[in-house]
Amino acid sequence: MEILLKNCSYILTQDNDRSILKNQDILIKDGKIQDIGQNLSNSGYVIDCKNKLAMPGLVNTHNHLAMTLFKGYGDDMPLDKWLSEKIWPAEEKLDADAVYNGTMLAFAEMIKTGTTTFNDMYFFCEKVVDAAITAGMRGFASYSMIDLNNPEKRISEIKAAESFISYLKSKDTQLVKTMVAPHAPYTCSRELLEESKKLAQKYDLKIHIHVAETMKEVNDTIKEKNMRPVEYLDHIGLLSPEVIMAHSCHLSKEEISLAAKRGVKVSHNPTSNMKLATGGTLSLPVYLDAGISIGLGTDGSASNNSLDMFTEIKVCALLHKFSNNSPEVASAQQVFDMATRGGAKVLGLDKEIGSIEAGKQADIVLVNLKDISMIPNHNPVSNIVYSANGSCVDTTIVNGRILMENRILKTIDEEKVTDKVNEFASTLV
Numbered sequence: 001m002e003i004l005l006k007n008c009s010y011i012l013t014q015d016n017d018r019s020i021l022k023n024q025d026i027l028i029k030d031g032k033i034q035d036i037g038q039n040l041s042n043s044g045y046v047i048d049c050k051n052k053l054a055m056p057g058l059v060n061t062h063n064h065l066a067m068t069l070f071k072g073y074g075d076d077m078p079l080d081k082w083l084s085e086k087i088w089p090a091e092e093k094l095d096a097d098a099v100y101n102g103t104m105l106a107f108a109e110m111i112k113t114g115t116t117t118f119n120d121m122y123f124f125c126e127k128v129v130d131a132a133i134t135a136g137m138r139g140f141a142s143y144s145m146i147d148l149n150n151p152e153k154r155i156s157e158i159k160a161a162e163s164f165i166s167y168l169k170s171k172d173t174q175l176v177k178t179m180v181a182p183h184a185p186y187t188c189s190r191e192l193l194e195e196s197k198k199l200a201q202k203y204d205l206k207i208h209i210h211v212a213e214t215m216k217e218v219n220d221t222i223k224e225k226n227m228r229p230v231e232y233l234d235h236i237g238l239l240s241p242e243v244i245m246a247h248s249c250h251l252s253k254e255e256i257s258l259a260a261k262r263g264v265k266v267s268h269n270p271t272s273n274m275k276l277a278t279g280g281t282l283s284l285p286v287y288l289d290a291g292i293s294i295g296l297g298t299d300g301s302a303s304n305n306s307l308d309m310f311t312e313i314k315v316c317a318l319l320h321k322f323s324n325n326s327p328e329v330a331s332a333q334q335v336f337d338m339a340t341r342g343g344a345k346v347l348g349l350d351k352e353i354g355s356i357e358a359g360k361q362a363d364i365v366l367v368n369l370k371d372i373s374m375i376p377n378h379n380p381v382s383n384i385v386y387s388a389n390g391s392c393v394d395t396t397i398v399n400g401r402i403l404m405e406n407r408i409l410k411t412i413d414e415e416k417v418t419d420k421v422n423e424f425a426s427t428l429v
C-alpha cells in the first residue's frame with residue numbers, strides 16, 4: 001500500500017546531519033520510505049500534513065509491558081518492600097489472558113504517545129507476540145529468566161526460553177523479534193548467565209539484562225563475588241556489543257571504560273530510577289564521553305507510571321541538567337537522539353529505523369503543530385523535548401501501516417482493552 005504524507009510543515013529527519021525539512025512530502029511504499037521531496041505523486045492514501053510535524057517513531061528500549069496492570073497499585077514504598085508485598089504477589093495472579101490485555105493496554109498507550117518500537121522482558125511472552133502482531137508494533141518480546149541459584153529452575157527457564165523462541169519462529173513476523181533475557185546478575189546463577197550466552201550465540205540473538213540498578217545490588221555483588229556487577233559479567237565472558245544493560249546506574253570509572261571497550265549498549269530509565277530512588281542514576285555526560293550507545297526506556301508501568309516517551313525525554317534532560325548543575329548538559333537534540341536514532345542503535349535496528357530517510361522502514365509519527373504546546377515554533381526540537389507531551393501525537397505509522405490517525409486507534413479496540421484491564425484490576429483488591 002502507498003501512503004503519501006502530503007506537505008509536512010516540518011520533518012525532523014534525525015539523519016546524520018539532523019536535517020529539518022519544511023513543506024515536503026514523504027512517500028511510503030511497501031512499508032518503507034520511498035521518497036522525500038516536494039510535489040510527490042502517488043496512487044494510494046493521502047494524509048494532509050499541513051500543520052503537522054513528522055518525526056521518527058520513538059524507541060522505548062526497556063519494558064515490562066503487562067505491568068500496566070499494576071500501574072498505581074503500589075507506590076511510594078522502598079524497592080524490596082514494594083516487590084515483596086505488592087508486585088510479586090500481584091504477579092502470582094497473572095495468566096496468559098491478563099498479560100495479553102495488559103500488553104495491549106501498553107501498546108494503546110504507546111501508539112497514542114508516538115512510540116513505535118518496544119523492548120519487553122516478561123512472562124507469557126507468546127501473548128506479547130500475539131498482541132504486538134495484532135497492534136502492528138515493532139519490537140522485541142523476550143522471556144525473563146530467573147533461577148535464584150536453583151539448578152532445576154535453571155533447566156526449566158532455559159527450556160521455556162527456547163520453547164518461546166520456536167513459538168516466535170512459527171509466527172512468521174518481521175516486526176517482532178526476541179532477545180535472550182536473563183533478569184539480572186543477582187537473580188540469575190553464573191551457570192544461567194553462561195547458558196544465556198550460549199543460547200544467544202546459538203540463535204544469533206542479543207542479550208537484555210538489568211545491571212547495577214541499585215547500590216544494594218552493587219554492594220551485595222562485591223560482598224559475594226569480590227567484584228562489581230559489570231566486572232563480574234565481564235569476568236564470566238558475558239559482555240559484548242550484543243548486550244543491552246538496563247539501568248546501569250552505578251558503574252565505577254573502570255566499569256564505564258570496560259562497558260565502552262566491550263561495546264555494551266545501555267538503556268537509561270531516568271523516571272523509574274527516580275521513582276524507586278535507586279540511590280542515583282548513570283552520569284549521562286560521562287557515559288556519552290566514554291562512547292557508550294544509550295537509549296531511553298520507561299521500564300514497567302508500575303515504576304514510572306507512564307509509557308509516554310515525551311515525558312521520559314523531558315525528565316532525562318532535566319535530571320541531568322539538575323544533577324550536573326549545568327543547563328548545557330543533556331541538550332534537547334542529545335535526548336531527542338537517545339529516544340530515536342540512539343534507541344534504534346541500542347536495539348541493533350539503526351539500519352532500519354530511527355530516522356526519516358529514503359530506504360528506511362516507515363516508522364513515522366505526526367505531531368499536531370496546532371497544539372498549544374507547539375506554539376510558537378521557534379525551535380521544533382525544543383518544543384518536542386521541553387513542551388510537548390504524547391497527546392500532541394496525531395498519527396502513528398509503523399512499517400507503513402497506520403496504527404492511529406487523528407488520535408483514533410486503528411488496530412486496537414480501546415474500549416474492549418480497557419474493560420478487560422479494569423476487570424483484572426478488580427481481582428487485585
Ligand SMILES: [Zn+2]
Nearest residue numbers: 210246299300
Ligand atoms: Zn526493568
